[in-house]
């Protein structure tokens with residue numbers, strides 16, 4: 528009989544959640560293996576993306592000295608609300624965003640993920656790439672005891688497995704933590720391009736004074752043809768990340784092709800000038816779980832925990848996911864360390880993980896925005912009617928028609944009333960407040 532390949536802990540997936548878990552456990556002295564199916568960590572990963580440093584600082588307090596491959600600090604951010612030919616732009620800029628390390632940086636995952644995985648390897652974790660975990664191994668009592676992989680004789684054993692497999696949560700299902708695939712109503716599909724632009728053009732167009740300034744813009748309205756969803760434009764070191772995301776069932780119901788929606792966004796008269804002369808260097812698509820708090824899987828069972836996108840930990844309203852993933856990965860890692868100390872890997876012991884998350888912003892925010900996806904789907908007027916109305920109203924307000932201002936105000940009110948009654952507006956605002964407050 529061959530010896531079993533045994534570790535103190537197995538982590539599935541070298542995304543932010545998995546690496547944070549492995550780093551935490553390796554620094555705590557455990558013998559950890561991270562198994563990643565990509566050619567390298569980050570090879571298969573794509574996001575917007577704005578990366579928040581607070582969660583990274585909690586797992587790697589000296590991250591700044593380790594020179595993370597950030598693109599630009601986010602020193603200006605806000606929203607563009609697009610109608611078919613106009614935009615209302617609400618941007619926030621502050622001196623306080625200029626202090627580094629900043630709260631948020633734009634990041635390209637193909638550069639960031641390998642760096643983050645290297646930090647876990649430096650702490651002693653063993654990173655195995657090009658290897659897919661195909662199965663969760665369980666003992667006769669149903670407790671997780673390891674994983675099988677697509678390698679010959681690829682079984683690996685450990686008393687605790689942390690699943691950080693991202694949105695395609697096959698192992699989470701196998702572990703019995705969630706019943707089935709996410710319905711298309713609760714998964715968004717996002718497409719993104721990275722467009723190369725000389726840094727000088729980028730800075731002039733976005734009003735940046737140098738490489739230590741950057742912009743993050745989230746876009747609503749015509750970007751998704753008035754349907755629930757968002758677009759984004761983020762400045763990288765010498766390029767732009769631009770993308771669009773919508774719930775899968777909206778693409779299906781309205782027979783839209785994701786790539787065409789993105790092309791349409793790029794052709795918008797307000798957006799086009801920012802991209803002129805740029806060269807598309809990368810294109811990709813990725814799913815985002817938007818199941819919300821009420822449909823999240825169980826977070827732990829005997830010998831197993833789940834973290835990050837696999838557990839639906841995303842706050843789409845604030846475009847946060849990586850920080851939830853890293854915080855959850857860290858907490859799963861801390862729980863595994865405590866389980867090793869206690870020699871107890873039971874579901875009862877590992878339920879500490881959920882309690883830690885409940886005390887943190889991760890589950891507090893998930894709970895607060897639990898109704899957001901349903902609210903936006905049932906209230907399309909927010910992305911359509913209201914955005915168009917605001918743009919129309921702005922156009923009238925800012926144009927000198929040669930008519931008295933009182934008449935212009937009446938015209939605007941009449942226009943609102945024609946598209947939505949005042950009671951309708953009041954009711955919508957109440958629903959919005961409820962969805963925001965949880």
Ligand code: FAD
Pocket residue numbers: 539540541542543544545562563564565568569571572573574575576577578579658659660661691692693694717718719770772813814815834835836837840841846847848849850852
């Ligand atoms: P992932 O990053 O998906 O990592 C999972 C890893 O597991 C992958 O490396 C994968 O290859 C590996 N894997 C999967 N299955 C297996 C297996 N069976 N065996 C071995 N390896 C496996 N978040 C933000 O904070 N800011 C943003 O601006 C932002 N924008 C986004 C824009 C888009 C278009 C998308 C798609 C997402 C965005 N997010 C953003 C969300 C964020 O990317 C995710 O929440 C985050 O990446 C989740 O991390 P994770 O480690 O849980 O999963």
